[in-house]
Every structure is written in structure tokens, then in C-alpha cells.
Amino acid sequence: MELNALRSAMTLISLLVFLGIVVWAWKGRRRDAFDAAAQLPFADDETPEPAQRSQGANQ
Structure with missing residues (x-):
């Protein structure tokens, strides 16, 4: 199969997909x-309270 024919077929398949x-997204149901x-x-949603840091943990 010629490369251009393969590209055309892939373009057509992509368009159909x-x-x-x-169509699936716009259906009423x-x-x-x-x-x-x-x-x-x-x-x-309730926002979680910030975690309290201990005074000595980050020093």
C-alpha cells in the first residue's frame, strides 16, 4: 500500500472516531x-484544616 493511501485511510478513520x-457526547441520555x-x-466540600506544625519539627 502506498504511504499516501495509508495516511488518507488513517485520516478518514480518525475523522470517523x-x-x-x-455524537456520543451530545446524545440526550x-x-x-x-x-x-x-x-x-x-x-x-469542607476545606481541610491546615496541619499544625510542632515547634521543634522544622528546626
Whole structure:
């Protein structure tokens, strides 16, 4: 197989995979899961208290 034909085939396969991912991501039944995942950075988690250092540990 010629190298350019192989490159063309790989480009076509990559395009089809990309389009498949786009269709999968934009399907309506996945919306709830993606909306929940989009809100994770804003979840109200308690921040851990900073660890107290002992006076002699770092000297």
C-alpha cells in the first residue's frame, strides 16, 4: 500500500472516531451525567484544616 493511501485511510478513520465521540457526547441520555460532572468543581466540600506544625519539627 502506498504511504499516501495509508495516511488518507488513517485520516478518514480518525475523522470517523472523532465524529463518533461527538455524537456520543451530545446524545440526550448522557446530559444528566455530564451536567452532574460539570458541577463537581463547585461542590460545597469542607476545606481541610491546615496541619499544625510542632515547634521543634522544622528546626
